[in-house]
Structures are given as C-alpha cells and as structure tokens.
Amino acid sequence: MPAVRSARVPLDTARVILPRGQVHVIPHRCKECRFCVDFCPKDVLALSTETNAKGYRYPVVAPGKDEACVHCEFCTLVCPEYAIFTVEVPRVEVMA
Amino acid sequence: MTMSTLIAERHPSDPLFRADRLPHIWCPGCGIGPAMHAYAQAMVESGIPLARHVCVSGIGCTGRVPGYLNMDSYHTTHGRAIPFAMAIALVKPELEVTVYSGDGDLFAIGGNHFIHAARRNVDINVICINNFNYGMTGGQVGPTTPMGARATTAPFGNYEQPFNLPHLAAATGAVFVARWTSLHLRQLKQAMLRAMKKRGFTFIEVLAPCPVGFGRPNDIGDAMEEMTLYREGCVVDPAAPLDSLDIDLRVKDRPIVLGNFVDVERPVFDPLAMMRPTSEAENNTAVAGKTQEGQ
Ligand SMILES: Cc1ncc(C[n+]2csc(CCOP(=O)(O)OP(=O)(O)O)c2C)c(N)n1
Ligand code: SF4
Ligand code: SF4
Ligand code: SF4
Ligand SMILES: [Mg+2]
Numbered sequence: 001m002p003a004v005r006s007a008r009v010p011l012d013t014a015r016v017i018l019p020r021g022q023v024h025v026i027p028h029r030c031k032e033c034r035f036c037v038d039f040c041p042k043d044v045l046a047l048s049t050e051t052n053a054k055g056y057r058y059p060v061v062a063p064g065k066d067e068a069c070v071h072c073e074f075c076t077l078v079c080p081e082y083a084i085f086t087v088e089v090p091r092v093e094v095m096a
Numbered sequence: 097m098t099m100s101t102l103i104a105e106r107h108p109s110d111p112l113f114r115a116d117r118l119p120h121i122w123c124p125g126c127g128i129g130p131a132m133h134a135y136a137q138a139m140v141e142s143g144i145p146l147a148r149h150v151c152v153s154g155i156g157c158t159g160r161v162p163g164y165l166n167m168d169s170y171h172t173t174h175g176r177a178i179p180f181a182m183a184i185a186l187v188k189p190e191l192e193v194t195v196y197s198g199d200g201d202l203f204a205i206g207g208n209h210f211i212h213a214a215r216r217n218v219d220i221n222v223i224c225i226n227n228f229n230y231g232m233t234g235g236q237v238g239p240t241t242p243m244g245a246r247a248t249t250a251p252f253g254n255y256e257q258p259f260n261l262p263h264l265a266a267a268t269g270a271v272f273v274a275r276w277t278s279l280h281l282r283q284l285k286q287a288m289l290r291a292m293k294k295r296g297f298t299f300i301e302v303l304a305p306c307p308v309g310f311g312r313p314n315d316i317g318d319a320m321e322e323m324t325l326y327r328e329g330c331v332v333d334p335a336a337p338l339d340s341l342d343i344d345l346r347v348k349d350r351p352i353v354l355g356n357f358v359d360v361e362r363p364v365f366d367p368l369a370m371m372r373p374t375s376e377a378e379n380n381t382a383v384a385g386k387t388q389e390g391q
C-alpha cells in the first residue's frame with residue numbers, strides 16, 4: 001500500500017514563493033503586552049533586553065529569525081499601540 | 097535581504113490617527129486599540145472618502161476613540177452617542193455615521209436610545225467594545241458583566257443576568273448583527289465593511305480585554321491570558337440561534353460563539369420622507385443596497 005500523503009500539504013507548495021517581511025518597531029510606543037510576540041505564527045519576535053523610557057521591553061526579531069517573517073501583518077493588526085509593522089521585501093531581493 | 101529589527105518613528109497607519117496624541121492612554125493590552133485600528137482600516141477600504149465618515153462616542157475608555165482618529169469625530173455625553181449620531185445621519189444622509197462606544201455607555205445609561213434607534217432602523221453603525229465592565233470608572237458591574245464575575249461593585253460575584261447583545265440587537269430590529277473579538281481582527285474588519293455598505297441600523301459587538309477592570313478581579317492574569325481565552329474558547333458559528341449566544345465565563349469549556357449572525361433588509365428610518373415629492377421619498381425609503389448618492 002502506498003504511503004498516505006498528507007492532505008494538508010498544498011499540491012503547489014514547491015511553486016509558491018512565500019512573501020517576506022521586514023519588521024519595523026517604534027519602541028517608545030510599546031507597552032509590552034506581548035500580543036505580537038505570542039501571536040506571530042512564525043515565532044519571529046522576542047522581547048528586547050533593554051527597555052524603553054517607560055520601562056517596557058519591546059519586540060525585536062529573535063536570534064536566527066532574520067529571514068522568517070512572512071509579512072502576514074498580524075502583528076500590525078493586533079498591536080494595541082500601533083508600535084509594530086512590517087514592510088514586504090521585494091521578491092528579487094528575497095531570491096538574491 | 098531582511099535585517100533584524102528596524103527602528104521606526106512613524107507607523108503607516110499614522111495618517112488615520114491623531115498621531116501627535118500617541119501613545120494613547122489605554123492600559124497595556126487593552127483591547128480597544130486593535131479594534132480601533134480595524135475600524136480605521138475599514139474606513140479606508142470602504143471606498144467611502146474619509147471626509148464622509150463620522151465617528152461618535154459617549155463616555156468611557158472606549159469613548160476616547162474619536163479623540164484619536166484623524167477625522168470628523170465627536171465625544172458626546174455619557175449614553176447619548178446614539179441620539180447625537182442619529183441627528184447627523186438624518187440631516188446629512190450622505191455621511192457614514194458610526195457610533196463607537198462601551199458596553200456601559202451603550203446599554204446601561206444609553207440603553208433606551210439603542211433599542212429605539214434599532215427599532216426605527218436609523219441608518220447608523222454601532223460598534224460596541226464589550227469589556228464586561230465599566231473600565232474607565234474602576235471596574236464596576238455593567239449590563240454585560242457575566243454571572244459570577246467579580247467587580248468592584250460585586251466583590252462576591254455578579255448575580256445579575258447580563259444582556260446577550262447580538263440577541264438584543266436582532267430582536268429590536270438591527271439589520272446587521274455580528275460579534276467578534278479584538279483577536280479576530282480580519283473578520284472584524286470584514287464585518288465593519290459590511291456594516292458600512294448597508295443602509296440601516298447595524299451592530300457589531302467586539303469582545304475586548306480590559307486587564308485592569310475585568311481581568312484583575314477575575315484571576316485573568318493579564319491581557320495575553322484573556323486573548324488566549326478568546327483564541328481557545330471561541331467558535332465561529334453564524335447560524336447559531338441568537339438566544340444561545342449568552343456568555344458565561346464560569347462554565348468551563350462553554351464556547352463563546354462568534355460570527356455575522358444577521359444580515360437582512362428593512363425600510364430605513366426616514367422621517368423627512370413625507371416632506372419630499374413622492375418619487376424622491378420612495379427612492380429614499382427603498383430597501384435596496386446602499387445608494388451611490390454623492391459618491
Ligand atoms: C451622566 C454620567 N454618569 C456617570 C458617569 C461616570 N462614567 C464615566 S464612564 C462610565 C462607564 C463606562 O463604561 P463603558 O461604557 O463600558 O466604557 P469602558 O470604560 O469600559 O470602555 C461611567 C459610569 C458620567 N461620566 N456621566
Ligand atoms: S508579519 Fe506575521 S510573520 Fe512577520 S513578524 Fe508579524 S506576525 Fe510574525
Ligand atoms: S503588540 Fe505592540 S505594544 Fe504589545 S508588545 Fe508588541 S509592539 Fe509592544
Ligand atoms: S481600564 Fe480597561 S478599558 Fe480602560 S484603558 Fe484600561 S484596559 Fe482599557
Ligand atoms: Mg466597558
């Protein structure tokens with residue numbers, strides 16, 4: 001009997017090019033709620049070691065995750081402080 | 097190539113906000129912020145020019161939303177956002193009027209205005225941030241506080257049956273009724289877009305963390321914990337019977353039901369129709385989709 005192929009892997013996986021995002025943060029607006037860090041589907045973010053002037057740690061790209069953001073923009077949507085957003089990296093740059 | 101974090105000074109959505117007033121006064125993890133962002137984005141995506149959108153609030157933490165939006169916005173008195181908005185909508189029917197306020201403002205002191213505006217099918221949108229308490233005044237019981245939940249005015253637990261807001265809105269006549277949370281932001285934005293497109297009285301309930309007023313007395317550690325509760329405890333079921341949408345956080349594993357529950361047509365309130373020539377009056381009371389007038 002042939003191995004069962006998982007129905008959850010889309011048939012065109014090999015051809016699809018995932019978008020890539022560049023994370024931008026406005027540290028002085030952050031209040032360390034952690035929504036962006038905990039809800040990022042790719043675990044791109046971690047809290048900074050330094051704090052902002054109000055004593056809050058803000059999100060930074062976690063070690064080794066420089067290329068991991070897929071620009072889903074959920075962090076942008078969920079941040080209560082409008083303190084984080086991503087910019088799509090043009091595909092040529094991604095492939096280079 | 098992507099780099100690690102880039103530090104920015106401005107946010108792409110800043111033009112929609114009075115950015116000079118940011119950071120806002122809301123507590124860390126307050127659910128009002130994401131819901132306001134969804135509303136700002138929905139206005140842009142609605143295709144209705146920003147100059148024709150109007151936002152009206154009453155008093156409360158949610159009531160501060162108009163003060164942060166870079167548009168024509170009104171912070172009225174406690175409970176009176178709906179009559180204020182109704183006047184705008186009747187005198188200037190070309191405007192897209194949205195009331196953005198809290199559960200206490202809209203359903204305690206303002207409850208009568210809500211039911212009668214819905215009954216008349218006034219052409220306004222009402223968005224309610226339901227954080228299950230009076231956040232601004234220190235966490236008192238309100239008309240949506242779940243049974244058993246603790247509050248400053250119910251230290252042993254609330255013993256009043258709360259409103260089931262979607263059921264109330266539908267029963268009193270709203271033509272569009274939805275419930276989402278400040279985690280379900282894409283669905284929330286789509287519901288807002290639908291509400292902006294529809295003529296008549298629309299209602300969207302947004303369940304939102306208030307870690308200070310509601311979370312703390314109810315052993316919900318922080319906003320992240322309340323958001324996790326929404327992630328794990330919500331089911332989307334637009335076909336759910338309206339009378340089954342009660343929220344009882346005491347009952348473990350009882351899901352919170354989300355969805356766009358009602359989307360119907362009814363004649364829109366137009367008291368000035370009688371004063372206009374017949375053909376024009378008929379056009380204005382027609383129940384067809386939003387007119388293109390003035391776009
Ligand atoms: C006439 C009047 N009564 C009472 C108050 C006090 N007050 C201010 S905000 C508020 C309740 C706010 O609750 P809600 O609408 O749920 O807003 P939230 O702060 O939770 O967003 C009350 C009772 C007032 N400002 N005016
Ligand atoms: S855009 Fe998506 S993948 Fe990228 S950091 Fe934000 S939440 Fe994570
Ligand atoms: S969601 Fe916003 S406020 Fe919360 S930790 Fe992330 S950047 Fe800070
Ligand atoms: S008291 Fe509650 S509703 Fe008010 S800003 Fe704080 S978290 Fe938000
Ligand atoms: Mg409230």
